[in-house]
Amino acid sequence: MSIKVLHINTTNRGGAGIAALRLHTALLNSGVKSAFISKGFTVNFNDKIVKDTTFLYKKPTILNRLIVRLFPSKRRKLIRTFGRIKTNIESEIVSLPVSLYKLHNHPLVQEADVINLHWIGDFIDYKSFFKKVSKPIVFTLHDMNPFKGIFHYNIDVNKNLNFKYWEKAMYNLKKESLKYVSNGAIVSPSQWLLDEALKVDIFSNFKKHTVIQNSIEIKPDKALATKESSRIDFGLLEGENVILFISNALEIERKGFKEAKQALENIREPITLLTIGKGEIMIENPYVKVKSLGFIRDNDKISAAYRAADVLLLPSLEDNLPNTMLEAFANGTPVISFKVGGMVEHIETRVNGMLVNEINSEALKQTIIEFFNKKDSFDFKQIRTYADQKFSNISQASKYIMLYNQLLN
Structure with missing residues (x-):
């Protein structure tokens, strides 16, 4: 029986999205049942592109809008606050480990044997996801964000010292959330990025660390x-x-x-x-x-x-x-x-x-x-x-x- 591997990436585009989809395709060609979730593109375990109701906009009722406005959740308040301040951050990109999506409840997450995470900023809610998903986790690194707070590379950390509170707070949130992972592995496409990741102890629960290069189709x-x-x-x-x-x-x-x-x-x-x-x-x-x-x-x-x-x-x-x-x-x-x-x-x-x-x-x-x-x-x-x-x-x-x-x- 083939194992079922689910890949999760915030989008199906950009460097990480392309690399994740190439891995998804490579696994399918090797006989593995592979699926893929992103905000705008989902492929199920039958290799069919599906309309993912998880991400469809549902117009809230007037009462719901009023409740959200008057009594927002901690997550919603944090996302709103960050949305206001991030326009002042001089960086290539910033992202949060906090999300309103409940991906731990997604049918493909429930069906998978292994979860392979990729670039998940602003998509996976770390606290709820890692607490409620007990399946084996493979975290494929595409940049430094998984072992930083809001930033994705050192160059942006160093020029935004005024935002070190956010950087430290989100790093700590990630670290505490990842403690729930009891069966995990870190994969890096380069030794350089793996070495950078292991300089900090955020992945102390992940017992396996390895380098596996990304793939590319070699045409005749x-x-x-x-x-x-x-x-x-x-x-x-x-x-x-x-x-x-x-x-x-x-x-x-x-x-x-x-x-x-x-x-x-x-x-x-x-x-x-x-x-x-x-x-x-x-x-x-x-x-x-x-x-x-x-x-x-x-x-x-x-x-x-x-x-x-x-x-x-x-x-x-x-x-x-x-x-x-x-x-x-x-x-x-x-x-x-x-x-x-x-x-x-x-x-x-x-x-x-x-x-x-x-x-x-x-x-x-x-x-x-x-x-x-x-x-x-x-x-x-x-x-x-x-x-x-x-x-x-x-x-x-x-x-x-x-x-x-x-x-x-």
Whole structure:
């Protein structure tokens, strides 16, 4: 009898949502009954997308509205208060471990053998969920939020010291709630993020800690667009030096936007910067041409952008195991990154990319110049082979299945 694994993620989009759905699909392909819950997208254990009544808006009666207004619950008051103050927080994102959703009562939670949590900010109510769900829990880390309070990365903690009360209070709430977990495991896609998590004792009840990389579909060579055809599609010339930069919002500080911009503004060699994401980057340098593709959902078009580029620029200041790095490798595209986070564990200089030893724009500029002096030495087939070896969905699924069985037995 196949085990039933339920994945919970706040949304089905963004880096964590995409990674969680890839794992869900990998498990289905390996014969595991897998289901998925998010605010706007639910898949049941029969692999059917369903209309989830849990999240349907139900118009309250006048009496109910009056009661809520006059006698709000502690959770509701906390959410309201946080909603008012969070506009003053300078950060990429903040979230609460408090929610009005009663996910512990969800039919798929009741049906599951194992609960696999992913990015659950503003979705799971920690106190009620962990107190009332006694099933094995696997917590897959996608950023630092599970072992912080309201913030998701150190960079935002350090620049918002005025909100340390909220950070500490929500951390303590999480810590107390997680004490109810008697059979749990922590999974991190990178050793870096696992090491960061284990620096604090919030997961002391979770007896298993392991690294399992996220997966990426490796298509056969014949299914990929050629570099030549991809460049034609994007109006690029065959001989152009093309850098690809991708971010949900292009000007996110943690993604290294400032360092990348300064580096490109000081380069004196012709370069085309191809960007995917919300917003537009302005580079004040006549040597650098910026071609913005905007926000793209079409996976084939995104793949073509990787193929058209000579290199993916991934100058994150903090990052776990970015999907963009995996996607670049899967398309045979090398990656330039600072020597931080999960990138260090997979980028080998002059083999599948280049690591920048110092986190500053000058070092990044010099690495970009060095890359284009040696760009013909990178073998796209070798890079794709590495992706297949390290990030295959078959390997990921087998490691998770082994972990699930260990918890159940």
